[in-house]
Amino acid sequence: MTCRLADLARDGTARLEAAGIHNPAREARLLLAHVSGLSAARLGAEMDEVAGPDVVCRMDKAVARRCAREPMSHIIGKRLFYKHEFQVTPDVLDPRPETEALVLAALEFPWASVLDLGTGSGAIILSLLAERAKAAGTATDLSPAALGVARANAEALGLAARCDMIQSDWFASVAGCFDLIVSNPPxxxxxxxxxLGPELSFEPRIALTDGADGLTAYRAICTGAGAHLVPGGWLMVEIGLQQGPGVAALMRHAGLVDVRILPDLDGRDRVVQGRASV
Structure with a gap:
């Protein structure tokens, strides 16, 4: 029986909808573009084309994975974040749109050097460096596999020469001081x-939770930031919805000034920033 790309899209949409996936038609088209090797624009023009057996098989498997709530980024191997596309694997946290609030906040200030603690895919620091042609940075992660993903993304964006990648438990292997320190910690x-949603079961647990009250990483980051910020340098961290006051208190206790809680585009507390005294 002849099967068109449109048939695969329709079948995929129905299966994803039955599995409770939000916006199933959009996700079915994303999966179909991936398995067919077509761009989204070209896919729309070729929906009446006959799908080969290999495309039918790949689409069936991809839809099954998404119905099992495996993140889309893991299936297609990439995720759009801020202005760039990033490679994503199960070894790193899936970059989320709300984290762009951290990037936008950091770009409000002048800086020439940046440290990203717990970089994961490298989405934050690489987005920042891409906007500042003369800046350089250091990205750390405890996971060698995550650093491998970050290095691949740095190479793909032409930023490898301006971003050192080091394995480190927060500041343990970090030397020197920076104008800006950023982090999206567990x-x-x-x-x-x-x-939490079932998709999170596919992401590295170490990137999601501290196994305690959710503030362990912030304690380490706030305690160590003073020794690695230049006078007047900024610390900026992403937070959970209820963590603003607690993280702000940790920054003030560490001696940072001008501490503020910033919202994301949906108006929810998302970033806490503080400045080292001059």
Whole structure:
């Protein structure tokens, strides 16, 4: 029986909808573009084309993976974040749109050097360096596999020469001082993990939770930031929805000034920033 690309899209949409996937038609088209090797624009013009057996098989497997709630980025191997496309694997946290609030906040200030703690895919620091042609940075992660993904993304964006990648437990292997320190650390409390969406079960647990109250990483980051910020340098971190006051208090206790809680585009607390004294 002849099967068109449009038939695969329709079948995929129905299966994804039955599995409770939000916006199933859009996701079915993304999967179809991936398995067929067509761009989204070209796919729209070729929906009446006959799908080869290999495309039919790949689409069936891709839809099954998404119905099992595997993140889309893991299936297609990439994720759009800010202005760029990033390679994503199960070794790194899937970059989320709300994290762009951290990038936007950092770009409000002048800086020439940046440290990204717990870089994962490298989405934050590489987005920042792409906007500042003369800046350089250092990205750390405890996971060698995550650093491999970040290095691949740096190479793809032509930023490898301006971004050192080092394995480090927060500041343990970091030397020198920076104009800006950024981080999206694991901030989900252990008792919140069972209530999260099924997609998160596919992401590295170490990037999601500290196994405690969700503030462990912030304590380490705020405590160590003073020794690695230039006078007047900024620390900026992403937070969970209820963590603003607690993280702001940690920054003030560490001696940072001008501490503020910033919202994301949906108006929810998302970033806490503080400045080292001059």
């Amino acid at each position: 901030y989900i409390a252990e008792d919140e993990m069972p209530d």
